[in-house]
Amino acid sequence: MNDLIATYYFKPKAGVTPEYAAQAISEEQTTGTWTGISTVNEKTAYVHAYDGEVLELAPSGSGFQTKLSFPYEIFEPGNIPQYLSVVAGNLFGLGKLEAVRLLDIEIPKGLDGTGPKFGIEGIRKICGTETSRRPHVGTIIKPKVGLNPKDTAEVAYEAALGGVDLIKDDETLTDQKFCPLMVRLEMVMDALERAKEETGREVLYALNVTTGGDRILEIASNAVKAGANMLMVDVLTAGFSAVQCLASEPSINVPIHVHRTMHGALTRNPEHGIAMRPIAKLVRVCGGDQLHTGTVSGKMGGKADEILGDNRALTGPAGKLLTVFPVASGGLHPGKVNAEITTLGNEIVLQAGGGIHGHPDGTAAGARAMRQAVDAALAGVSANEYAKTHIELQKALDIWGSV
Numbered sequence: 001m002n003d004l005i006a007t008y009y010f011k012p013k014a015g016v017t018p019e020y021a022a023q024a025i026s027e028e029q030t031t032g033t034w035t036g037i038s039t040v041n042e043k044t045a046y047v048h049a050y051d052g053e054v055l056e057l058a059p060s061g062s063g064f065q066t067k068l069s070f071p072y073e074i075f076e077p078g079n080i081p082q083y084l085s086v087v088a089g090n091l092f093g094l095g096k097l098e099a100v101r102l103l104d105i106e107i108p109k110g111l112d113g114t115g116p117k118f119g120i121e122g123i124r125k126i127c128g129t130e131t132s133r134r135p136h137v138g139t140i141i142k143p144k145v146g147l148n149p150k151d152t153a154e155v156a157y158e159a160a161l162g163g164v165d166l167i168k169d170d171e172t173l174t175d176q177k178f179c180p181l182m183v184r185l186e187m188v189m190d191a192l193e194r195a196k197e198e199t200g201r202e203v204l205y206a207l208n209v210t211t212g213g214d215r216i217l218e219i220a221s222n223a224v225k226a227g228a229n230m231l232m233v234d235v236l237t238a239g240f241s242a243v244q245c246l247a248s249e250p251s252i253n254v255p256i257h258v259h260r261t262m263h264g265a266l267t268r269n270p271e272h273g274i275a276m277r278p279i280a281k282l283v284r285v286c287g288g289d290q291l292h293t294g295t296v297s298g299k300m301g302g303k304a305d306e307i308l309g310d311n312r313a314l315t316g317p318a319g320k321l322l323t324v325f326p327v328a329s330g331g332l333h334p335g336k337v338n339a340e341i342t343t344l345g346n347e348i349v350l351q352a353g354g355g356i357h358g359h360p361d362g363t364a365a366g367a368r369a370m371r372q373a374v375d376a377a378l379a380g381v382s383a384n385e386y387a388k389t390h391i392e393l394q395k396a397l398d399i400w401g402s403v
Contacts, residue, residue: 002108010100011063026052080240099272113285119322138166140353153187160195162367168206171261206232206257247287258288297336335402337373369396
């Protein structure tokens, strides 16, 4: 079996050599501890078969980058929390390190899970875009919280009429009293059925079933039985196992939309924490069908090369695993669509909340403006030029401008 390879950036504390620091990470996460111990002796020397190994070490920025090998045998296949306890465990508190960041992981066959059930191709087939290959357009129910089920459904109906492919709950909306989950689901799906009768288009609704581990499968199963065509999970607050639980359940036969809320606590500091790349790979292993990875032009914009790498981790070859649809969201509007497509390509979901609902003519017009901006980008025409004959796009650009 191949070992799991993890790449880290780190800064040793003053007086600590980089070689010692890299070795300390390797030992802390496998067979070592801070001092010599009597339980490792001639009789138990076999434990060294499970030692980690420093494969590479080189200067990087103001610190160092190291690549470590962790023996396959120390992992429990399929137990993602246990994987994380090895590659992202106590090392963040090591006294010999000023900072450390998990940059990437290479997951060997046997630890790579079953992956998504639908992936990009399955979702495109549902939405009818497998031939056109255009980027999908999505929206979030806004305001985030506060709307009752009837008004939530009306927002969804207008967005579907305007041409979106995906409508999702906000990450903060679950099963509150002002908008009960099952009531909301019934009304939204009825609204989307009405929109389908008018447009002929299938629109996905990502119902947020994020909750405790003792309830998520029951809630998700009930939602699917009641007609849900997509589920949403906040992966970092609910845990990777929540996604894995739903994806591995045969009766959950709908795509899973994965939100990364809280990720900034892990990913934002470039010298400490966990980068998005390992999170993306683990979501794919767990079975997520869509995952938010960021924008190059939005309010949470990131570095283009990092986002491209994260997206490739979702869409590139990974053994038998299906691909995952990357989602660009956070401050998007029609004037930013060209920058996203030019940089990130067509295999992307462009998710706009305020950039749709903030349109002066309402949600349906905002959705049409987003679709028009996509059409312009695919035609190689600037948004400003295309807007001369598309009033919804022109009104959006009048408010927000273009990048």
